[in-house]
Amino acid sequence: EDQVTQSPEALRLQEGESSSLNCSYTVSGLRGLFWYRQDPGKGPEFLFTLYSAGEEKEKERLKATLTKKESFLHITAPKPEDSATYLCAVREKGAQKLVFGQGTRLTINP
């Protein structure tokens, strides 16, 4: 069965303090790894798709990377508006459903 584990569960940073969120996965044939951002009371907002090991994607202060076993979401010089829960999900070959991790709750203090 596909498994996705995110760490840490929660992370508090000061504004400008860079860090990384981890997503470890076990899947029988990765078709895609997806990162989402979720604000309280809202649905997940799509950020990135990564398809193969070595791939990287960037958007503003966020950069996602992928290896054969895990993905990292690097956040550089974060701002308070980056505070949210970040979700990682995988899709295995032959399936359309996403399997989500529990998320990392990120808080950026001004």
Add this chain to the structure above:
Amino acid sequence: NAGVMQNPRHLVRRRGQEARLRCSPMKGHSHVYWYRQLPEEGLKFMVYLQKENIIDESGMPKERFSAEFPKEGPSILRIQQVVRGDSAAYFCASSQTGDNQPQHFGDGTRLSIL
């Protein structure tokens, strides 16, 4: 805003009643997915539909739950004879095709069972 629209945003039902949750996909999207987020748990897949067809219902409970996506109109997730354990946020997502396109989510329906 042509995003995924879900209604109602909040729904309160008493035990034994029926709950109907609606989802209108993004314009041009013909693939719909339903997920459930229980308190303190992650998002769990329930069902995947295309117009008039259920493609994968492997995550949906066998009893009391059903889903449809008719030729015209929104997708409906129906829960019959609700119980306290059905209290959760139900999210709908849509994609343009099934070919590894990202799924875009609505803001969910929060279902509370009294």
